Structure formats: C-alpha cells, structure tokens
Amino acid sequence: IGLGIPAEPLFRSRDKKESPFGGTIAHGYLTLSVLPYLLGQIITVNNLERMMNYGLDKLKYAQPVMAVQSVYMKAKMVDCQNLRGAIKTTIHITMVIKETEKKALEADCTFIYFFK
Numbered sequence: 001i002g003l004g005i006p007a008e009p010l011f012r013s014r015d016k017k018e019s020p021f022g023g024t025i026a027h028g029y030l031t032l033s034v035l036p037y038l039l040g041q042i043i044t045v046n047n048l049e050r051m052m053n054y055g056l057d058k059l060k061y062a063q064p065v066m067a068v069q070s071v072y073m074k075a076k077m078v079d080c081q082n083l084r085g086a087i088k089t090t091i092h093i094t095m096v097i098k099e100t101e102k103k104a105l106e107a108d109c110t111f112i113y114f115f116k
Contacts, residue, residue, distance in 0.1 A: 024067040031065050031095065031104055038073040039093070039109070047116050054088065054110040062103040070098045078108065087113045 019025070045051070065071060072095070079090040089111055095104040 021064050021066065025064040026067055026069075028061050028064075028105075031061075031071065032059075034071065035073070035093065035095070035107075035109070038071075038095070039075065039091075042073070042075055043091075045113055049114045049116045051114070052112040054112050057090075057108040057110065059105065059107040061105050063097060063100075065097055065104050069100075071095045071104050072098055083112070085114065087115075089113065 074094045074096065076092050077089055078092045079088075081088045091109050091111070092106070093109055094106050096102065097104050
C-alpha cells in the first residue's frame with residue numbers, strides 16, 4: 001500500500017482447531033464491500049442524475065461469515081427528506097448469512113439522490 005502498514009488478507013486461513021469460529025472467516029470489510037452491489041440489485045431510482053453516499057451509521061457486525069458461506073440483504077427505507085431538487089434517504093440494511101439465516105451485519109445507509 002505504501003503506508004508502511006502490512007497488508008491484511010481478506011480471508012484469514014485457519015485450521016479448525018486454531019480458529020474460534022471453526023474455520024476460515026471473511027474479513028468484516030469484505031462482507032461490507034458487497035453492500036453497494038446488493039443494494040443495486042434491489043433499489044431502482046428513475047430520472048437519476050447522480051447519487052452521493054452520505055454515510056453509514058450504526059454499523060454492527062453480528063456474526064462472522066465463514067469463507068464458504070454466502071449472504072443476501074434485506075433493506076427498508078426508514079427516512080426520506082425533500083432537499084429541493086434532491087432526496088436524502090436513510091435505508092436500514094441487514095445482511096443475512098444464507099446458510100444459517102443469521103444476521104451478519106446491520107447498518108443505516110444514507111444517500112442523497114439528485115434528479116434531472
């Protein structure tokens with residue numbers, strides 16, 4: 001990276017005896033990085049000129065995701081404000097581990113949408 005910081009692997013390979021989770025888990029930021037892709041699969045905004053990611057609040061990792069597991073996302077709009085030509089929305093997201101149906105993470109994502 002050039003900052004003098006050792007690179008962290010996205011997956012930490014561990015023997016089942018060595019890991020408190022019973023195997024290799026995905027790095028939390030790797031799980032979080034899937035969020036924009038999944039959000040794009042479930043939300044459509046018409047007449048959009050541009051969108052701005054305003055921030056992420058109340059991020060909570062609830063359960064580690066094993067390297068062999070997959071996740072899906074649930075989303076619910078919890079706030080929507082008219083900003084005169086733009087809309088500011090807060091969407092509560094929950095990423096769920098498909099194989100166990102347990103929450104992997106939760107967060108409130110805020111976006112500003114600018115329209116044509």
